[in-house]
Amino acid sequence: xxxxxxxxxxxxxxxxxxxxxxxxxxxxxxxxxxxxxxxxxxxxxxxxxxxxxxxxxxxxxxxxxxxxxxxxxxxxxxxxxxxxxxxxxxxxxxxxxxxxxxxxxxxxxxxxxxxxxxxxxxxxxxxxxxxxxxxxxxxxxxxxxxxxxxxxxxxxxxxxxxxxxxxxxxxxxxxxxxxxxxxxxxxxxxxxxxxxxxxxxxxxxxxxxxxxxxxxxxxxxxxxxxxxxxxxxxxxxxxxxxxxxxxxxxxxxxxxxxxxxxxxxxxxxxxxxxxxxxxxxxxxxxxxxxxxxxxxxxxxxxxxxxxxxxxxxxxxxxxxxxxxxxxxx
Amino acid sequence: xxxxxxxxxxxxxxxxxxxxxxxxxxxxxxxxxxxxxxxxxxxxxxxxxxxxxxxxxxxxxxxxxxxxxxxxxxxxxxxxxxxxxxxxxxxxxxxxxxxxxxxxxxxxxxxxxxxxxxxxxxxxxxxxxxxxxxxxxxxxxxxxxxxxxxxxxxxxxxxxxxxxxxxxxxxxxxxxxxxxxxxxxxxxxxxxxxxxxxxxxxxxxxxxxxxxxxxxxxxxxxxxxxxxxxxxxxxxxxxxxxxxxxxxxxxxxxxxxxxxxxxxxxxxxxxxxxxxxxxxxxxxxxxxxxxxxxxxxxxxxxxxxxxxxxxxxxxxxxxxxxxxxxxxx
Numbered sequence: 001x002x003x004x005x006x007x008x009x010x011x012x013x014x015x016x017x018x019x020x021x022x023x024x025x026x027x028x029x030x031x032x033x034x035x036x037x038x039x040x041x042x043x044x045x046x047x048x049x050x051x052x053x054x055x056x057x058x059x060x061x062x063x064x065x066x067x068x069x070x071x072x073x074x075x076x077x078x079x080x081x082x083x084x085x086x087x088x089x090x091x092x093x094x095x096x097x098x099x100x101x102x103x104x105x106x107x108x109x110x111x112x113x114x115x116x117x118x119x120x121x122x123x124x125x126x127x128x129x130x131x132x133x134x135x136x137x138x139x140x141x142x143x144x145x146x147x148x149x150x151x152x153x154x155x156x157x158x159x160x161x162x163x164x165x166x167x168x169x170x171x172x173x174x175x176x177x178x179x180x181x182x183x184x185x186x187x188x189x190x191x192x193x194x195x196x197x198x199x200x201x202x203x204x205x206x207x208x209x210x211x212x213x214x215x216x217x218x219x220x221x222x223x224x225x226x227x228x229x230x231x232x233x234x235x236x237x238x239x240x241x242x243x244x245x246x247x248x249x250x251x252x253x254x255x256x257x258x259x260x261x262x263x264x265x266x267x268x269x270x271x272x273x274x275x276x277x278x279x280x281x282x283x284x285x286x287x288x289x290x291x292x293x294x295x296x297x298x299x300x301x302x303x304x305x306x307x308x309x310x311x312x313x314x315x316x317x318x319x320x321x322x323x324x325x326x327x328x329x
Numbered sequence: 330x331x332x333x334x335x336x337x338x339x340x341x342x343x344x345x346x347x348x349x350x351x352x353x354x355x356x357x358x359x360x361x362x363x364x365x366x367x368x369x370x371x372x373x374x375x376x377x378x379x380x381x382x383x384x385x386x387x388x389x390x391x392x393x394x395x396x397x398x399x400x401x402x403x404x405x406x407x408x409x410x411x412x413x414x415x416x417x418x419x420x421x422x423x424x425x426x427x428x429x430x431x432x433x434x435x436x437x438x439x440x441x442x443x444x445x446x447x448x449x450x451x452x453x454x455x456x457x458x459x460x461x462x463x464x465x466x467x468x469x470x471x472x473x474x475x476x477x478x479x480x481x482x483x484x485x486x487x488x489x490x491x492x493x494x495x496x497x498x499x500x501x502x503x504x505x506x507x508x509x510x511x512x513x514x515x516x517x518x519x520x521x522x523x524x525x526x527x528x529x530x531x532x533x534x535x536x537x538x539x540x541x542x543x544x545x546x547x548x549x550x551x552x553x554x555x556x557x558x559x560x561x562x563x564x565x566x567x568x569x570x571x572x573x574x575x576x577x578x579x580x581x582x583x584x585x586x587x588x589x590x591x592x593x594x595x596x597x598x599x600x601x602x603x604x605x606x607x608x609x610x611x612x613x614x615x616x617x618x619x620x621x622x623x624x625x626x627x628x629x630x631x632x633x634x635x636x637x638x639x640x641x642x643x644x645x646x647x648x649x650x651x652x653x654x655x656x657x658x
Contacts, residue, residue, distance in 0.1 A: 094626075104626065153505050167593070169498035176482050176594025178626065186591040186624065188584060190522045190532050201587065201622040203519050255517060258530065262515040263589070264496070265505025293530040295515065297423075297433065297507070 014327060015039045017085045019318035020073035020127075023134060023310075024066060024091035026108040029053050030310065031069045033077050033084070034318035039328070042145050043318065045311045047076045059102070059111030066117070067124050074125055086128035087121055088321035090137025090313040097179035100131035130324035132173065134313050136182055138306070139166030140173040141316030142270050146308040151267045155260055156306070157184060159253065159275035163210040167264065172323060173316075184260065185210065191252035209253040211275055217245045232278040243281060250282040254289025261298050272306035343656060344368045346414045348647035349402035349456075352463060352639075353395060353420035355437040358382050359639065360398045362406050362413070363647035368657070371474050372647065374640045376405045388431070388440030395446070396453050403454055415457035416450055417650035419466025419642040426508035429460035459653035461502065463642050465511055467635070468495030469502040470645030471599050475637040480596045484589055485635070486513060488582065488604035492539040496593065501652060502645075513589065514539065520581035538582040540604055546574045561607040572610060579611040583618025590627050601635035 015038050023030040033047040051069055053062055070087050077084035093105030093112055100118020118129045132140075139148075139156035148154040154168040163185035167174040174181040185206035186199055192213075197204035207213045211228040218224075218231050223241050226234070234242035257269055275282070290303065306312060322328050344367050352359040362376040380398055382391055399416050406413035422434030422441055429447025447458045461469075468477075468485035477483040483497040492514035496503040503510040514535035515528055521542075526533035536542045540557040547553075547560050552570050555563070563571035586598055604611070619632065635641060651657050 153503065153510065165592075167498075169496075169503050170501060172499060174482065174498050174593070177596040178594055180626065181482065181592070181594040183591045183594075186622070187588040188517060188519055188622070190517055190519045193519045193522070199624045201624070204588075204622075259516040259533075260592070262512045263494075263510070264503070265507055265510040265512075267506040293515070293517070293533075295528045295530070297509070 016082070017327070018077050018080075018082050019321050020070055020077065020084045020087045021314040021318040021321075022066060022070055022073075022087070022089045023137070023313040023317065024062070024089065025053060025134065026055050026092055027053055029062075029066055029069055030314065031073050032311075032314050033073055034088075034315060035082075043315055045314055047073060049073075053109070055109045055112070059105075059109065059113070059115045062109065062112060063115050063117065063120055067121055070121055070125060074127065084127065086130070086321045086325060087125060088317035088319070089117060089121070089129065089131040090134040090317040090320075091117065091131060092134055095131050095133050095179045097132075097175035100129060103178060103180075128321065128325060130317075130321040132175065132317065132320050133166070133179065133182070135164045136166040136173045136175070137313040137316035137320065138272060139168060139182070139270065139316065140319050141308050141312035141314070142272075142306050143168040143171070143173075144319045145315055146312055147270045147304050147306050148268055153264060153266045154268060154270060155264055155266045156182075156270040156272060157253070157257065158273040159210060159271070160273035161211045163206040163213070173320065184256070187256050187259070189252050189256060191248055191255075205252060205256050209249045209256070209275075211273075214245055214249050214275070214278075217248065218242065221245065228275065229277065232282065235281050236279050246278055246282050247285040249275065249278070250285030251289035254286040254291075255293045257286075257303065258290050258293035258298070261294060261301055265298075266301070268302040268304055270304055270306050276305060345411070346656070347406050347409075347411050348650050349399055349406065349413045349416045350643040350647040350650075351395060351399055351402075351416070351418045352466070352642040352646065353391070353418065354382060354463065355384055355421055356382055358391075358395055358398055359643065360402050361640075361643050362402055363417075363644060364411075372644055374643055376402060378402075382438070384438045384441070388434075388438065388442070388444045391438065391441060392444050392446065392449055396450055399450055399454060403456065413456065415459070415650045415654060416454060417646035417648070418446060418450070418458065418460040419463040419646040419649075420446065420460065421463055424460050424462050424508045426461075426504035429458060432507060432509075457650065457654060459646075459650040461504065461646065461649050462495070462508065462511070464493045465495040465502045465504070466642040466645035466649060467601060468497060468511070468599065468645065469648050470637055470641035470643070471601075471635050472497040472500070472502075473648045474644055475641055476599045476633050476635050477597055482593060482595045483597060483599060484593055484595045485511075485599040485601060486582070486586065487602040488539055488600070489602035490540045492535040492542070502649065513585070516585050516588070518581050518585060520577055520584075534581060534585050538578045538585070538604075540602075543574055543578050543604070543607075546577065547571065550574065557604065558606065561611065564610050565608050575607055575611050576614040578604065578607070579614030580618035583615040583620075584622045586615075586632065587619050587622035587627070590623060590630055594627075595630070597631040597633055599633055599635050605634060
C-alpha cells in the first residue's frame with residue numbers, strides 16, 4: 001500500500017533542508033525545527049517549543065493548537081532564511097498510514113479519533129505533511145540517528161504506562177496495513193496466564209510487564225496502590241512482594257523479547273520508556289529471561305537503551321517526512 | 330544491510346526474462362524455469378524437474394547435485410532461445426542474507442551448514458545468484474502471485490513437521506540481520522507452559538501447534554505413537570484424546586496469530602503446511618482462538634490458505650532473484 005497522505009504535493013527532496021517536527025502527547029505538544037546540513041550528517045534540533053495539549057477540550061481544539069504550533073515553526077524557519085520543506089508529526093494514537101488521520105486514540109485524548117491531521121495541516125500550511133504514531137516516530141529516530149543508527153531491521157520496545165513498540169524493516173518504519181504495526185503488548189505470556197487485558201484478550205504481556213501492569217500485579221497480590229516507581233523503590237529496599245512483581249515484569253519481557261527476536265531477527269533491540277528506570281533487579285531479570293528463551297544463535301543480540309530521549313520522536317517524525325518526500329531513496 | 334551476495338555481477342533487470350529457480354528440500358531438489366512475459370503478468374513455471382537430494386551423502390555432494398540441476402535449467406533456457414538472467418534458490422535451513430551461504434541446517438541435511446551456495450553456483454554458471462530460506466521463498470511467491478498478491482505487509486505461517494513462517498514487509502521478504510526472520514515457532518504459548526522446545530527454551534508454540542508437536546502431545550497424554558495425519562483422523566472419528574490435541578494445536582496457533590497480527594498489522598495472514606489438512610476441528614479451533622485474543626480492530630483480518638502449492642517456493646526464489654537484480658525497483 002503506498003502512502004498517499006498528500007497525493008498531489010510536490011515531492012521535493014534534497015539536502016540541506018529544514019523540517020518542522022511535532023510530537024503530540026496527552027499532556028503536551030512539543031515542536032522543533034530539524035535542520036539537515038547534508039543527508040549523512042546528524043540533524044540539529046533547534047527552535048524547540050512546547051504547549052499544553054489541553055486534551056480535555058477535544059480533538060478539534062487539539063488540532064488547532066497543533067496547527068498553530070506548526071505554523072510558528074514554519075514561520076521561524078522562514079525567518080532564518082531557509083524554507084521549511086514540510087511537516088512531520090508523531091502522535092499518540094493509531095494513525096491511518098494512508099490518510100494521516102487518527103484511526104484510534106484512547107480516552108486520554110477524547111475526540112482525537114478521526115481528526116484529519118495530515119489533511120488539515122496541509123490545507124493550513126500549504127506544505128507536505130506526514131504523520132505517524134509517536135512510538136513509531138521514536139523508533140525511526142533511534143534507527144536513523146540514535147541507538148540503532150544504520151539498522152536495517154530493528155525492534156524497539158517501549159515499556160511505559162502501557163507496553164508498545166515499533167519495528168524497523170528494510171530501514172523504514174513498518175506501518176502495517178492500518179498504521180498499527182509494532183503493538184507488542186498483546187503478545188501472549190505464560191506469566192500473565194488468565195489475566196484479562198484492557199484489549200479484551202487474556203494472558204497478554206502488557207498485564208505484567210508495563211508500568212500499569214506492575215501497579216496492578218502489586219495490588220492484586222495484596223500490596224498498596226502505589227506507582228510503578230514507588231514499587232521499584234520498595235523492591236530495591238527489600239520488600240519481597242515488590243521484588244517479585246518487578247522481577248516478573250523484567251523476566252516476562254525478556255522472555256517475550258526472545259520470541260520477537262526469533263521472529264524478526266533484528267540487528268538489535270532498543271529499549272525505551274519509564275520502566276527502564278526500575279533498577280538492576282528488573283534489568284537482571286530481563287536479561288536472564290532473554291537468555292533462558294533465546295536460541296544459541298541469538299544469544300549475543302544487543303539489547304540497548306534508547307539514546308535520543310525527547311528528541312527521538314521529533315527526529316523520527318522529520319525522517320518520516322523525508323521518506324515521504326523520497327529524499328532518502 | 331545490503332545484499333552483497335554477488336557484488337560484482339552485472340545487475341541486469343528488465344522484462345521479458347527467464348529465471349532458473351530451485352527448491353532444495355531434505356528429500357528432493359525441485360527446479361524449473363520461471364518465465365516472465367512482462368513485469369505485471371503472472372510468471373509461467375515450465376521445464377519442471379526434480380532429483381533426489383540424497384542428503385546423507387553430505388553437503389558438498391548436495392551442492393554438486395544442485396549445481397548440475399541448475400546447469401540443466403540454464404541450458405534448457407538457452408535452447409528455447411531466451412537466456413536465463415540468473416538463478417534463484419530457496420533452501421531448507423537458514424541462509425546468510427549477506428553471502429548466500431547456509432548459516433545453519435539441521436540433522437536432516439548433514440553438512441549443509443556452511444555450504445557456499447550462492448558463490449559456488451555463480452562460479453560454475455557465471456550468472457547472478459540469489460539464495461533465501463525455502464519458507465521465505467514460499468511466502469514471497471504467495472505475496473507476489475498467490476494468496477497475498479500485492480500485499481505490502483503479510484505474515485505467512487507454515488505449520489508442517491515444525492512451525493515456521495515468513496514476513497513480507499514493504500513488499501519484500503524480511504530477511505533480518507542473519508537471514509533468519511520469520512521463525513514464529515519459538516513464540517511463547519501458555520498452552521505449552523513448561524514443555525521443553527527443541528531449541529532449548531520452554532513453553533514454545535511449536536511444541537503444541539506443529540505436526541511433531543501434535544504427535545508428541547498425543548503420546549505424552551498416553552496415546553499411541555501415531556502420525557499427525559492419523560491423529561487428525563482419529564479426532565474426526567471421535568477419539569477424545571486426539572480431539573483435545575488437535576483442538577489445542579488449532580486454538581494455540583489461532584491465539585498466537587492474534588498476537589503476531591497485533592504486532593505486524595498485516596493485510597492478511599497466509600496459512601501453509603500439512604497441518605492445514607487436520608480437518609474442521611482444527612480449523613474451527615484456530616478461528617475461535619484468533620477471535621478470542623484479537624482486538625476489535627483486527628477481527629476481520631483475513632486468514633487464508635496458500636494457493637500456489639509446490640510452485641510457490643520456485644516463484645518466490647525467482648522473485649528474490651529479480652529483487653536482487655533490481656528488476657522490480
